[in-house]
Amino acid sequence: MSDATDHRPRAGELEGQADHTAHALDELLRCNRCGFCVSVCPTYRATLNELFVARGRNFLADRLLRGESLAEDDYAEPVFQCLLCGACQVVCRSSVKTDEVMVAARHRHWCNRGRPALLRFFFDHLLPNPRLLRRVVRLVGLGKRTGLSSLARSLGLLRWINVRLEAADALVESIPRSFLRDRLHRLGFRRTEVGATAAWVLPRPKGTAGPRLVYFIGCGTDLQLPEAGEAALRVLNAGGCELVVPEHLCCGLPPFSYGDLDAARLLATRNLEILSHFQADGIVTDCGSCAAFLSRYGELLGPSGEAFSAKVFDFAEVAVNLPLPRLRSSLRVTYHDPCHLVRGKSVRDEPREVLRRCGYELIELPEADWCCGGAGTYNIMHPQLSLSVLERKMRNIGTTGAPVVATSCPACIIQLSYGVRRFGPKVEVLHVAQLVARALAD
Numbered sequence: 001m002s003d004a005t006d007h008r009p010r011a012g013e014l015e016g017q018a019d020h021t022a023h024a025l026d027e028l029l030r031c032n033r034c035g036f037c038v039s040v041c042p043t044y045r046a047t048l049n050e051l052f053v054a055r056g057r058n059f060l061a062d063r064l065l066r067g068e069s070l071a072e073d074d075y076a077e078p079v080f081q082c083l084l085c086g087a088c089q090v091v092c093r094s095s096v097k098t099d100e101v102m103v104a105a106r107h108r109h110w111c112n113r114g115r116p117a118l119l120r121f122f123f124d125h126l127l128p129n130p131r132l133l134r135r136v137v138r139l140v141g142l143g144k145r146t147g148l149s150s151l152a153r154s155l156g157l158l159r160w161i162n163v164r165l166e167a168a169d170a171l172v173e174s175i176p177r178s179f180l181r182d183r184l185h186r187l188g189f190r191r192t193e194v195g196a197t198a199a200w201v202l203p204r205p206k207g208t209a210g211p212r213l214v215y216f217i218g219c220g221t222d223l224q225l226p227e228a229g230e231a232a233l234r235v236l237n238a239g240g241c242e243l244v245v246p247e248h249l250c251c252g253l254p255p256f257s258y259g260d261l262d263a264a265r266l267l268a269t270r271n272l273e274i275l276s277h278f279q280a281d282g283i284v285t286d287c288g289s290c291a292a293f294l295s296r297y298g299e300l301l302g303p304s305g306e307a308f309s310a311k312v313f314d315f316a317e318v319a320v321n322l323p324l325p326r327l328r329s330s331l332r333v334t335y336h337d338p339c340h341l342v343r344g345k346s347v348r349d350e351p352r353e354v355l356r357r358c359g360y361e362l363i364e365l366p367e368a369d370w371c372c373g374g375a376g377t378y379n380i381m382h383p384q385l386s387l388s389v390l391e392r393k394m395r396n397i398g399t400t401g402a403p404v405v406a407t408s409c410p411a412c413i414i415q416l417s418y419g420v421r422r423f424g425p426k427v428e429v430l431h432v433a434q435l436v437a438r439a440l441a442d
């Protein structure tokens with residue numbers, strides 16, 4: 001056993017492993033290898049490799065989950081390079097949830113082989129500790145601002161340490177000097193203590209009577225795209241909502257996607273404890289991936305999670321029911337559907353409706369719901385395949401001729417912005433909330 005891995009089962013792991021394996025094997029029973037999924041799988045289109053589509057992946061996962069002894073080289077790339085985009089399930093006549101099968105297969109992989117030290121640090125120490133996470137990101141920002149990271153990249157140092165470091169550095173152009181949580185005070189929020197926890201509260205504007213909402217700040221919005229979060233908070237408050245921002249943790253999607261189910265469950269449990277201190281009409285977030293994953297807390301945590309999940313909304317689901325501002329002159333915009341939001345939470349019409357009502361001319365994007373290749377940290381872990389998927393998306397954006405592409409997930413915004421720098425076309429990439437805020441200021 002390498003000292004960089006830890007094979008010991010953690011609390012609940014064996015039980016969780018059995019549940020997920022049984023569920024995945026049930027799904028796999030329905031895969032008849034028909035191959036309909038080939039037509040929509042972005043990784044198959046990029047590789048033309050039979051193992052990089054649901055049919056091939058399910059074949060490998062079936063053997064892995066049944067306990068066959070497979071060499072890591074025979075299954076790890078197809079299993080870990082699935083985007084979990086869910087596109088295959090939509091065309092699959094048996095509705096096989098290949099994304100869930102892949103999560104179970106990844107979980108089995110870690111149980112068999114142990115989690116690497118970096119994964120343990122990230123999921124067990126960094127994500128449950130937002131202060132430490134923010135410190136680490138500030139340090140990265142300092143490296144970028146002082147030119148240290150560009151120097152290390154041009155000298156080939158980043159690649160030498162780890163090719164993924166180089167991919168991460170290229171993907172993120174800059175780190176904001178202040179995060180969204182640092183800006184709440186400036187937006188008019190006041191901090192209050194609630195029992196053992198605390199929250200920032202922004203009252204409704206005078207004369208309005210909108211809902212009281214808990215606002216869930218995704219890590220990507222807080223640390224990388226605070227301006228998108230600021231826009232969403234302004235729009236919701238202008239629409240009459242009272243907003244409460246608790247000191248919660250990461251939603252848990254990153255460890256879940258890697259198959260680290262215990263780490264995901266731990267984050268979900270702690271979030272549920274923290275958020276249970278606040279009475280609200282709903283929980284809203286500007287991150288489509290967080291919205292979709294928070295809506296799955298029921299699957300992770302049982303009945304208490306189900307009650308919570310039923311109250312989770314994406315920004316556009318709330319905004320579409322508010323009085324919206326209107327632009328003085330129209331602007332052409334196209335819209336990219338984040339995978340988790342459109343298939344995980346079935347939010348397709350609301351963002352489009354919000355944009356139209358604000359006076360934007362919406363130009364439908366070909367393959368709008370195809371993954372952009374961002375998929376959380378997929379673009380860092382699998383940069384080459386991610387780039388191939390992204391190139392196709394950018395070509396489609398170019399055909400619309402729209403000067404702006406809107407979307408509803410910070411991970412997609414980061415990836416599409418990278419696509420603009422890498423492949424063009426020279427379009428603005430914005431969150432739907434930023435476009436509504438633009439209409440508000442017009």
Ligand code: SF4
Pocket residue numbers: 030031032033034035036037038054055058088091092093094095096098
């Ligand atoms: S995942 Fe569905 S569409 Fe793909 S081979 Fe299996 S049954 Fe057919």
Ligand code: SF4
Pocket residue numbers: 040041042043044052053054057081082083084085086087088089098099
């Ligand atoms: S989830 Fe997406 S990437 Fe994975 S097999 Fe299905 S279509 Fe392909």
